[in-house]
Amino acid sequence: MQIRTAVTTALAATALIATGMLVGTQVNLLPVDASSNAAAYDSLFKVLFSIGTMLFAGILIVLVYSLVRFRRRAGDGADGPPTEGNLPLEIVWTAIPAVVVLFIGIYSYDIYERMGGMAPLDHDAMHHQASAMIEASVQPAASQAIGEDQASGERLWGGIRPIDGDVLPVDVTAMQFAFIFHYPEGEITSGELHVPLGRPVELRMKALDVIHAFWVPQFRLKQDVIPGQPTVLTFTPTRAGTYPVICAELCGPYHGGMRTSVVVHEPDDYLAWVQANSPAITNT
Amino acid sequence: MTVATPRELEPQLQEPLQPAGWLRYFSFSLDHKVIGLQYLVCGFFFYLVGGLLAGAIRTELATPLSDFMPRDTYNEVLTLHGTVMIFLWIVPVVNGAFGNYLIPFYVGARDMAFPRLNAVAFWMIPPAGLLLISSYFLAGAAAQSGWTAYPPLSLTTPAAGQIVWILSVLLLGGSSIFGAVNFIATVLKLRRPGLKLMQLPMYCWAMLGTSLLVVLSTPVLAGVLILLSFDIIAHTGFFNPALGGNVVVYQHLFWFYSHPAVYIMVLPAFGLVSEILPVHSRKPLFGYTTMVYSIMAIVFLGLIVWAHHMFTSGTPPWMRLFFTIATSFIAVPTGIKFFNWLATLWGGKIALNSAMLFSCGFILNFVFGGITGITLAQVPFDIHVHDTYYVVGHFHYIVYGGTVFVIFASLYHWYPKFTGRLLNEDLGRLHFVLTFIGFNLCFLPQHWLGLNGMPRRVAEYDPTFSTLNQVSSVGALIMAISTLPLLINVVVTALYGTPAGDNPWNALTPEWLTTSPPPVENWSGEAPLVTEPYGYGQHQPAGPSSHPLTPAA
Numbered sequence: 001m002q003i004r005t006a007v008t009t010a011l012a013a014t015a016l017i018a019t020g021m022l023v024g025t026q027v028n029l030l031p032v033d034a035s036s037n038a039a040a041y042d043s044l045f046k047v048l049f050s051i052g053t054m055l056f057a058g059i060l061i062v063l064v065y066s067l068v069r070f071r072r073r074a075g076d077g078a079d080g081p082p083t084e085g086n087l088p089l090e091i092v093w094t095a096i097p098a099v100v101v102l103f104i105g106i107y108s109y110d111i112y113e114r115m116g117g118m119a120p121l122d123h124d125a126m127h128h129q130a131s132a133m134i135e136a137s138v139q140p141a142a143s144q145a146i147g148e149d150q151a152s153g154e155r156l157w158g159g160i161r162p163i164d165g166d167v168l169p170v171d172v173t174a175m176q177f178a179f180i181f182h183y184p185e186g187e188i189t190s191g192e193l194h195v196p197l198g199r200p201v202e203l204r205m206k207a208l209d210v211i212h213a214f215w216v217p218q219f220r221l222k223q224d225v226i227p228g229q230p231t232v233l234t235f236t237p238t239r240a241g242t243y244p245v246i247c248a249e250l251c252g253p254y255h256g257g258m259r260t261s262v263v264v265h266e267p268d269d270y271l272a273w274v275q276a277n278s279p280a281i282t283n284t
Numbered sequence: 285m286t287v288a289t290p291r292e293l294e295p296q297l298q299e300p301l302q303p304a305g306w307l308r309y310f311s312f313s314l315d316h317k318v319i320g321l322q323y324l325v326c327g328f329f330f331y332l333v334g335g336l337l338a339g340a341i342r343t344e345l346a347t348p349l350s351d352f353m354p355r356d357t358y359n360e361v362l363t364l365h366g367t368v369m370i371f372l373w374i375v376p377v378v379n380g381a382f383g384n385y386l387i388p389f390y391v392g393a394r395d396m397a398f399p400r401l402n403a404v405a406f407w408m409i410p411p412a413g414l415l416l417i418s419s420y421f422l423a424g425a426a427a428q429s430g431w432t433a434y435p436p437l438s439l440t441t442p443a444a445g446q447i448v449w450i451l452s453v454l455l456l457g458g459s460s461i462f463g464a465v466n467f468i469a470t471v472l473k474l475r476r477p478g479l480k481l482m483q484l485p486m487y488c489w490a491m492l493g494t495s496l497l498v499v500l501s502t503p504v505l506a507g508v509l510i511l512l513s514f515d516i517i518a519h520t521g522f523f524n525p526a527l528g529g530n531v532v533v534y535q536h537l538f539w540f541y542s543h544p545a546v547y548i549m550v551l552p553a554f555g556l557v558s559e560i561l562p563v564h565s566r567k568p569l570f571g572y573t574t575m576v577y578s579i580m581a582i583v584f585l586g587l588i589v590w591a592h593h594m595f596t597s598g599t600p601p602w603m604r605l606f607f608t609i610a611t612s613f614i615a616v617p618t619g620i621k622f623f624n625w626l627a628t629l630w631g632g633k634i635a636l637n638s639a640m641l642f643s644c645g646f647i648l649n650f651v652f653g654g655i656t657g658i659t660l661a662q663v664p665f666d667i668h669v670h671d672t673y674y675v676v677g678h679f680h681y682i683v684y685g686g687t688v689f690v691i692f693a694s695l696y697h698w699y700p701k702f703t704g705r706l707l708n709e710d711l712g713r714l715h716f717v718l719t720f721i722g723f724n725l726c727f728l729p730q731h732w733l734g735l736n737g738m739p740r741r742v743a744e745y746d747p748t749f750s751t752l753n754q755v756s757s758v759g760a761l762i763m764a765i766s767t768l769p770l771l772i773n774v775v776v777t778a779l780y781g782t783p784a785g786d787n788p789w790n791a792l793t794p795e796w797l798t799t800s801p802p803p804v805e806n807w808s809g810e811a812p813l814v815t816e817p818y819g820y821g822q823h824q825p826a827g828p829s830s831h832p833l834t835p836a837a
Binding site (some may be wrong): 013014029031032040041044045048050052055056059060061063066067070071072074077078079080081082083084085086088090093094097098102103104108111112115118119129160184201209210211213215219220221222224226227229231244246247248249250251252253254255257280 | 300352354355356358359408411429430434436437439441479483492525528530531532565566567568569571572573574596597598602603605608609612614615616617620622623624626627629630632634635636647648651652655656658659662663664665667668670671672715731732735736739740741742743744745746798819820821822
């Protein structure tokens with residue numbers, strides 16, 4: 001009888017794990033992936049979805065089985081067995097979730113590091129420059145009102161910021177109820193974000209009034225844009241196309257309408273866009 | 285034990301202050317049972333108000349365009365919906381209603397430790413609630429910045445409504461603190477001589493843990509809201525970046541209360557379920573000691589996870605790492621509780637009545653919400669779905685699928701104690717089926733919507749999301765309809781229901797060892813000493829009549 005129980009348990013556990021992995025890897029709940037972060041995100045999602053399916057299905061099966069198998073029969077007024085606990089069982093169901101949670105934590109930390117989320121954000125020479133450029137590009141009145149001390153440099157906050165090399169800097173200004181994108185390379189200002197495929201983009205973001213958030217679901221990235229605290233967000237587009245840019249932080253009555261697009265161009269198309277929109281070229 | 289029961293302290297005041305009959309429910313009664321039912325009915329009234337507001341939200345979202353109400357009205361509605369449901373329905377009912385009714389029974393007392401404070405705590409709620417609702421009509425505009433009231437938005441939306449909102453939340457927070465002080469004092473100091481802490485029913489432990497959270501965290505919310513009101517009224521600059529203030533500091537202080545607030549809503553529900561499951565499965569609560577320790581672990585961890593609401597707010601990397609790990613670990617004590625409940629059911633003799641249906645619905649919904657909660661705790665995962673409908677779906681699985689299901693389970697379980705009559709089971713099952721289907725239709729699709737690009741708190745959205753939003757709105761409609769069998773059941777049963785007798789479930793916890801409804805003194809004689817509140821199956825041979833229902837020496 002004990003052997004039968006052990007075999008049944010092992011079979012059930014195997015079936016559960018197989019189901020979880022099948023569902024987690026085969027069922028796609030996510031939109032198309034269009035940045036290097038999205039690939040890392042999706043592998044984390046698959047792992048969490050698999051583990052979640054196993055847990056939920058396991059508990060659902062035990063619950064429904066108990067309700068059917070141990071239902072009170074008509075006329076049975078007796079109590080169940082006076083089982084008050086079981087220490088080995090308690091240890092098992094403390095230890096297994098602890099190990100699973102620890103694994104998830106370490107794995108997601110690894111993913112986050114791969115995205116560049118753990119990169120230090122201390123101010124260095126480059127940041128001084130970057131923020132000075134943001135300051136210059138955003139309305140001067142607003143930055144004075146914020147009252148930052150330019151001489152000592154300012155701190156950049158949060159976000160994902162890993163990438164060295166040929167980074168395309170874009171200054172993002174968020175206000176009620178629009179995003180404005182300014183390209184220091186070429187002095188272009190645009191209501192839409194245009195980026196070339198494969199080149200890392202660094203968004204340096206400021207808010208003029210209330211908190212907004214920059215979100216592109218296909219990039220799996222979001223960063224609050226905070227008045228008084230410049231934030232940064234880096235990504236590398238990996239799929240050409242047009243994707244929505246959505247404000248994700250309640251910012252007022254027209255919050256739901258605060259949307260624009262990000263267009264990921266093939267590199268040649270991007271150059272054409274820059275040339276068509278650069279004020280320096282149109283003037284000469 | 286030197287603390288006297290309130291009755292001994294005030295022999296001549298207790299009785300004259302209590303009008304007879306139904307009028308006592310509208311009086312400044314000091315009877316904990318009256319106060320508990322006052323909390324319950326008042327909370328249910330605000331549940332209907334919050335439900336109407338939810339209906340308005342789902343009507344607006346049935347179409348992609350903002351075409352049902354003006355956009356700023358929509359923001360008022362979502363702000364009021366969140367505030368009403370949290371501060372006027374769930375917190376007062378799982379704490380105030382069931383806590384006041386049950387805790388004195390469970391510790392063997394005739395009332396709460398501070399009956400007058402108790403009545404004051406209740407009577408702060410109706411005026412605060414009416415103040416909040418009336419701001420929409422009287423102040424010109426209600427608060428529009430969400431229940432989180434993040435500055436600088438809350439500094440720029442109409443000031444009068446925001447100030448009324450702050451005032452109302454301060455009153456409700458004060459009421460909650462008064463209640464918590466009372467619960468701590470009652471559980472620790474008013475226990476019947478001979479009753480040890482580790483013999484108390486689990487709901488006492490849940491309320492002790494919850495009350496510690498209330499006392500430790502609610503003052504922080506009060507502090508930050510007072511500073512916010514200074515920014516609005518006196519134009520100080522605590523949270524105003526134009527005056528050198530810092531908006532992220534507000535978020536830290538706000539969530540230092542508002543994350544524990546989740547546990548203030550779910551821990552009492554955990555306690556109530558721990559009372560209901562053993563009775564209807566005729567088995568002792570499995571793993572009593574680990575259940576107690578896991579409550580205390582949740583209390584401790586609940587205080588150090590608040591910044592997981594701020595993963596996109598520019599928090600430093602080390603902080604994200606710490607709060608990811610701390611949040612993930614809450615899954616361990618929470619998981620212990622769910623495994624213990626399943627083990628309580630296992631091998632029992634389960635009566636699948638309305639109370640059990642809602643309890644099992646709670647287990648499924650909460651496990652689902654807990655799993656999505658673990659995903660949200662992971663920084664890289666959260667960065668994509670933060671502030672989207674994925675989060676809306678997640679927390680409704682916790683607070684509605686979790687706590688509100690438990691409130692309904694508790695209503696079916698204790699209604700015979702409150703009134704002496706049983707609720708109708710057919711209507712109860714109908715209520716459960718409608719609620720369960722409506723709830724899952726309403727909130728399950730929202731996870732997909734969030735993953736695919738629908739932010740929360742919007743009155744308009746991409747037309748590609750309209751099908752699932754319509755499914756969600758239909759679910760909300762079914763949830764609204766599900767209230768009808770409940771209302772009919774409660775009203776009709778109160779008048780014509782089957783008499784329940786004193787102990788229809790043959791339960792062993794002390795509130796059942798007296799008449800239904802109980803006398804003002806709770807027991808006509810001395811309070812019984814119940815050292816084994818879950819001692820099912822220990823006194824066989826079988827038969828409910830063989831249970832030790834008489835007071836033990």
